[in-house]
Each structure stands twice: as C-alpha cells, then as structure tokens.
Amino acid sequence: MREDLDRLMEERGIDWLFIEGGNGDNPAMHYLLGNAPIGYCSLWKPRGGRAYLFTGPFEREEAKRLPFIAVDTTKYNYHELLEKEPDHLKRAVEFIRRMMADVGVKGRVSLYGRGGLGANYLLYRALDAAVSEAHIEPEFENDMIITARETKDAEEIDHIRRVGEKSCEVYAQVRKLLGSAAERGGKLFGPDGPLTVGVVKRFITLELFKRGLMEDVGTIFAPGDEGGYPHSHGTDSRQLTVGEPIVYDMFPRELGHGYYFDMTRTWCVGEVHPEAERDYELVKEVQADVEGSIRVGERAYAYHKRAADLIAKAGHPTIISDPASQVGFCHGLGHGVGLDIHEKPRLGGTEKNPDLIQPGGVFTNEPGVYYPQKGYGVRVEDTLCITPDGKMQNLTPEPKALLIPLG
Structure with missing residues (x-):
C-alpha cells in the first residue's frame, strides 16, 4: 500500500524515489497522483518526507491541489539552457540537475515511470555522472512501487x-x-x-x-x-x-x-x-x-x-x-x-x-x-x-x- 513506501525505502536503502513521465499511461505516477489531470511532470520523494511535484506553468494550479510540494519548473530557466547548450542530452541533464540541487537530492536515487528505453538509458547514465552527492541506482525486480501496489x-x-x-x-x-x-x-x-x-x-x-x-x-x-x-x-x-x-x-x-x-x-x-x-x-x-x-x-x-x-x-x-x-x-x-x-x-x-x-x-x-x-x-x-x-x-x-x- 502507499503507506508502505517509506518503510520500503528504508529497508532497501533508497533515499529518493524519482517518477518520470506524466500521469498518462504511467501506473507508477498514477499510483501517487490518482486521476489528477496532469500531463508531463516529474515527482521526487525523499524517504520520510513530503514529495515534490514538478510541472510546467500550465498545470501549476492543478499541482497545488495535490498533497505535494508543487514546483513550477519555469524557475529553472529552460529557455536559457536552449540558448547556451546546443546538445539536447546535456540540456536535459542540466535541467534535472537544477531540480535535484533545489530540493537537496542526495544519496541513492531509484527511478520509476515510463519513457523510451534508449533515451532513458542515455539520460540517467549521463545524469549519474553529472551529480556528485547522489547516485542513480534503480531496482531491477519487484521494485518498491510494484511491491507497494x-x-x-x-x-x-x-x-x-x-x-x-x-x-x-x-x-x-x-x-x-x-x-x-x-x-x-x-x-x-x-x-x-x-x-x-x-x-x-x-x-x-x-x-x-x-x-x-x-x-x-x-x-x-x-x-x-x-x-x-x-x-x-x-x-x-x-x-x-x-x-x-x-x-x-x-x-x-x-x-x-x-x-x-x-x-x-x-x-x-x-x-x-x-x-x-x-x-x-x-x-x-x-x-x-x-x-x-x-x-x-x-x-x-x-x-x-x-x-x-x-x-x-x-x-x-x-x-x-x-x-x-x-x-x-x-x-x-x-x-x-x-x-x-x-x-x-x-x-x-x-x-x-x-x-x-x-x-x-x-x-x-x-x-x-x-x-x-x-x-x-x-x-x-x-x-x-x-x-x-x-x-x-x-x-x-x-x-x-x-x-x-x-x-
């Protein structure tokens, strides 16, 4: 059950869970957001703490209705990144790094959600190399959210x-x-x-x-x-x-x-x-x-x-x-x-x-x-x-x- 997540994080040595990919056709995200009409978003939850829900400005009011800390990603200035960094992968890594720094992500991070296998492999391998205080270490079998569900x-x-x-x-x-x-x-x-x-x-x-x-x-x-x-x-x-x-x-x-x-x-x-x-x-x-x-x-x-x-x-x-x-x-x-x-x-x-x-x-x-x-x-x-x-x-x-x- 959802109430088991913090216990499971403790047992498995997971400091943060990260769910990516929005609330459409994404059981891991739907498990926490329910039927909230939110498209692309990401969610970061620290062990024992309240989760952060990152959305764009169009959905900021919907995000505020949920029991999470709503974060408008406008503050991370993606337009500036578009001007300064021509490489799409590097831009994506820097954008997520800014989120992580803002909410203090440290320790082991486990990943959940939906997305393209090849793109996700490249993105999270590059992200793991780019952050020093956190390390990306997903679960392979019977992951925490599947177990809770x-x-x-x-x-x-x-x-x-x-x-x-x-x-x-x-x-x-x-x-x-x-x-x-x-x-x-x-x-x-x-x-x-x-x-x-x-x-x-x-x-x-x-x-x-x-x-x-x-x-x-x-x-x-x-x-x-x-x-x-x-x-x-x-x-x-x-x-x-x-x-x-x-x-x-x-x-x-x-x-x-x-x-x-x-x-x-x-x-x-x-x-x-x-x-x-x-x-x-x-x-x-x-x-x-x-x-x-x-x-x-x-x-x-x-x-x-x-x-x-x-x-x-x-x-x-x-x-x-x-x-x-x-x-x-x-x-x-x-x-x-x-x-x-x-x-x-x-x-x-x-x-x-x-x-x-x-x-x-x-x-x-x-x-x-x-x-x-x-x-x-x-x-x-x-x-x-x-x-x-x-x-x-x-x-x-x-x-x-x-x-x-x-x-």
Whole structure:
C-alpha cells in the first residue's frame, strides 16, 4: 500500500524515489497522483518526507491541489539552457540537475515511470555522472512501487469493484445480443446482417465507453478453435455459429488510465458443445474449489498447484506435469490486478514463486483447458480480493451458465 513506501525505502536503502513521465499511461505516477489531470511532470520523494511535484506553468494550479510540494519548473530557466547548450542530452541533464540541487537530492536515487528505453538509458547514465552527492541506482525486480501496489487499500479495492460491476453489466448486454440472434443454417445473424466477432467486439467497445471504461489491446472474443489458444482475440470477419464455444475474456480499465478488472466466461449459443460442456463443468468445479480454499498467508503458488492437480486428475495435461504443454491447462491460475492488468501476486510459475495471499490483494482465479485441434477451449475467470481486514470477496457477480438460449 502507499503507506508502505517509506518503510520500503528504508529497508532497501533508497533515499529518493524519482517518477518520470506524466500521469498518462504511467501506473507508477498514477499510483501517487490518482486521476489528477496532469500531463508531463516529474515527482521526487525523499524517504520520510513530503514529495515534490514538478510541472510546467500550465498545470501549476492543478499541482497545488495535490498533497505535494508543487514546483513550477519555469524557475529553472529552460529557455536559457536552449540558448547556451546546443546538445539536447546535456540540456536535459542540466535541467534535472537544477531540480535535484533545489530540493537537496542526495544519496541513492531509484527511478520509476515510463519513457523510451534508449533515451532513458542515455539520460540517467549521463545524469549519474553529472551529480556528485547522489547516485542513480534503480531496482531491477519487484521494485518498491510494484511491491507497494501488490496490496490495495479500501479506496483502491472500491475502484476495482466498480469496474467489475460495470463489466458485468456489459456481459449482460452481450448475452442479450447473442440470445436475440437469428439462426439460419447454423449461422447467427443480427438485425444488420451476419453476427461476426467484429460486430460483437464493436458492440462491447461501445458498451464499455458508455460506462466510463476502455480497452487497452481489445477484448478476447474467440470462437471454436480460436478459443483453444488462450489469448487468441478471435478473427473479426468470422461469423458465429450455433453451438460453437466462445471464450469471452474482457479486461477493461477506467477511462483516464485508472484501475483494471479481468473476467472470462465461456458461452455456447443455441446449443452446447458436448466435450466443451464436460470440460467447462470441470473448470467451474476447480475454480469453486480453489476459491473456497484460499487463506491469508498462504503461498499463491499453492493454489495454482491445487488447480493443476485437480485438472490432471480428470485426465488433462497441465503446465506442471509438462511445462511445454500447449493443450489442457497450459497457463498459470491467476495474477494480480490493479493499475496494470498483470501485477503481483502471481498464482503460477514454480515452487520458487515467493508471492503470498495477503490482505489487500486483488487477483484472478482463472482455470481453463484448451484443445484447438478439437475446436474449442474453455475458461472461467473471476477477480477476487482480500479486504484489508482479511476477508475474501468475489468481485465478479456474473452468471456462469455455458448455454445462451436463442429467442
């Protein structure tokens, strides 16, 4: 949680954290700024102290509304630098050096945020050489902000819960769309012609937008054999058919680069696919078993193994029995959800995975089995949370029936 940042800085020997890149599509910055409408900015926070938020003059009033020390970067006279220094890299280094000197940055500095890899590499290597009282030493794995974000406070959980409620509303509208289709020769038709994957996806996008949600890389709506590949998004031109299983995985977030939600259902329209029905009942049972067994303080990997063991017992290959398997249960059980769609904790990997189920954790429970050569895959996914007081809640109030009747 955010309240853990100073403790984590102390434990990791970090004197200052520096977040760069503005508040758009930048989870590290959004974590501290929330939905504040601020574009390009940078934030410096000393261990145990109040953070400084550096913005240009256009956003100085927005910055003053936040619980930080607002600094207008006009005072560092970038126009003078433009006149005196023709080299862009040297100008950028000097501009940041002036910020650091102004607020007294010393000791170890760790970096967070977004930007171009090549440009950032050159910039911070040059900056490290240019300052004598501070040294740039980022973290490589499980950095401090990612670690803090692994557990959410009540306000963050409420954000995710609201996205989940709106997501379930969209699922209900898609069910109505599919159930109202006309069937001719085994093919499905809508009021404007063939009911294709692309038609449904455009409907989903509009329904999300109506509710203040957005997609990042689209939605998975994968019928038949395409659903047998866990992250196949489906071919837009493909027309839906009666009885063909559809894997519908939606992972929207709040407009304005906010919190995500993740859920999946598998549907057959008009009639069920016998093999898919058998396997869907299995994954529903496995999902319910895992959900009922979750306990605070246990290792996240244990639930992945529990799911894999149950699926293997039913005769399917799993990623544990064969890490190279591309059929059966061939992915991890779940992942954390927050300002990124995939966060800690990781419910997968190997026994070396150290992640724990903790109060404030928000994560998915998504067993599935996949057989593209048989023309189907099935998955069911809910997002769960452990409230800060240690109670588990399912944030996904969406029915799990496989069949959508026609008419």
